[in-house]
Amino acid sequence: MYHSKSILGATADFTTDMLQLSTSPFLTHPKRNTHKICFLIHSLYKQIMLKAMISTDKIKEDLRTRFIGRRLHVYDTVSSTNDVARALALEGAEEGTVIIAETQTKGRGRAGREWFSPRGGLWFSIILKPKIKAREVSRITLTVGVAVTAALNRQFNLNAEVKWPNDVLVNGRKVCGVLTESVTCDETVKMVVVGIGLNANITLEEFSRSLRGSATTLKEELKKEVSLESLLCEIFYRIESEYVVFLTEGFAQVLSEWKALAAFIGKHVEVTVVGRKFRGMAEDVDEYGSLIVRLSDGSVKRVVAGDVKVRIV
Ligand code: BTN
Numbered sequence: 001m002y003h004s005k006s007i008l009g010a011t012a013d014f015t016t017d018m019l020q021l022s023t024s025p026f027l028t029h030p031k032r033n034t035h036k037i038c039f040l041i042h043s044l045y046k047q048i049m050l051k052a053m054i055s056t057d058k059i060k061e062d063l064r065t066r067f068i069g070r071r072l073h074v075y076d077t078v079s080s081t082n083d084v085a086r087a088l089a090l091e092g093a094e095e096g097t098v099i100i101a102e103t104q105t106k107g108r109g110r111a112g113r114e115w116f117s118p119r120g121g122l123w124f125s126i127i128l129k130p131k132i133k134a135r136e137v138s139r140i141t142l143t144v145g146v147a148v149t150a151a152l153n154r155q156f157n158l159n160a161e162v163k164w165p166n167d168v169l170v171n172g173r174k175v176c177g178v179l180t181e182s183v184t185c186d187e188t189v190k191m192v193v194v195g196i197g198l199n200a201n202i203t204l205e206e207f208s209r210s211l212r213g214s215a216t217t218l219k220e221e222l223k224k225e226v227s228l229e230s231l232l233c234e235i236f237y238r239i240e241s242e243y244v245v246f247l248t249e250g251f252a253q254v255l256s257e258w259k260a261l262a263a264f265i266g267k268h269v270e271v272t273v274v275g276r277k278f279r280g281m282a283e284d285v286d287e288y289g290s291l292i293v294r295l296s297d298g299s300v301k302r303v304v305a306g307d308v309k310v311r312i313v
Helices: 010-023 030-053 056-062 081-090 134-156 218-222 228-249 252-260
Strands: 002-004 072-078 098-104 122-128 161-163 167-170 173-185 188-198 268-273 276-285 291-294 300-303 308-312
Touching: 056 072, 056 228, 072 081, 081 098, 081 122, 081 173, 081 188, 122 228, 134 161, 134 167, 134 173, 134 188, 134 218, 134 228, 134 252, 188 228, 228 252, 252 276, 268 291, 268 300, 276 300
Parallel strands: 002 072, 072 098
Antiparallel strands: 098 122, 122 188, 161 167, 167 173, 173 188, 268 276, 268 308, 276 291, 291 300
16 A cells, blocks of 8 residues: 555645644735745745655555565655654554655654755665564664665665664765664564665765765765665665565574675774773674674673764774
């Protein structure tokens, strides 16, 4: 079943504009009112034009999956696709349901960081219901990281790499981040929302100066815009394949693929955990997705993904 631009997104924006019109103090000033109405007509027109950016029909044509993306909700604007996905999952949405937004007003990254989500990017969340324990949730993040990286390499012949715990890099810069959030009960996972943010058809100039040094976009790397629909279909296909391997054959296979794509295993890194820094050699990632760092005194630290920052030094 396909839902396009339903009320949580675009329609809600329109309603807000209409309400502003009817409650605006400008209504008592006929001259200024004309400007206000022109402005509203212009912004409604702009929204209608921009809304055509991600086409559910095109996705439907290209889709090669069994369950991921078979149920699709495409919005113009939401606060965060992870929040919409979570609400839908709690209402009983099926596994594989995908929520896409063309922009997010409160997109978030790991550790509550803000996630810049302008038009032209791919901002979406997938509802999964794996029968796994809470301690295995980080395996989902790594599984999705492998899938997105493989999709980019396959579709654009790039040399994308995974960076622990949840980034995808192209030429050493972050092009994509994965935010996995779960609902658990007694150590058992009830549902997982995997939020994926991919800087696709965006220019670097749109980013703040502070992000420009570490981020990149597909448009920047490929010097052209890409089809968001066909990229989404490739990503859905890769995620479904890796996810099924993980659930049916175990995590070992996915982990070895992850390591083969890893950006900094064997490199010196600086790790920041809740404001505290230490340096060492990134030696490995274990079966629960923890980073193993060897310190200069020979001891080993196991770093669990969470509020952690890692950079190559
Ligand atoms: C990170 O690298 O910190 C993770 C970024 C995840 C961003 C995506 S965009 C779609 C989904 N909705 C959100 O609010 N966040 C994720």
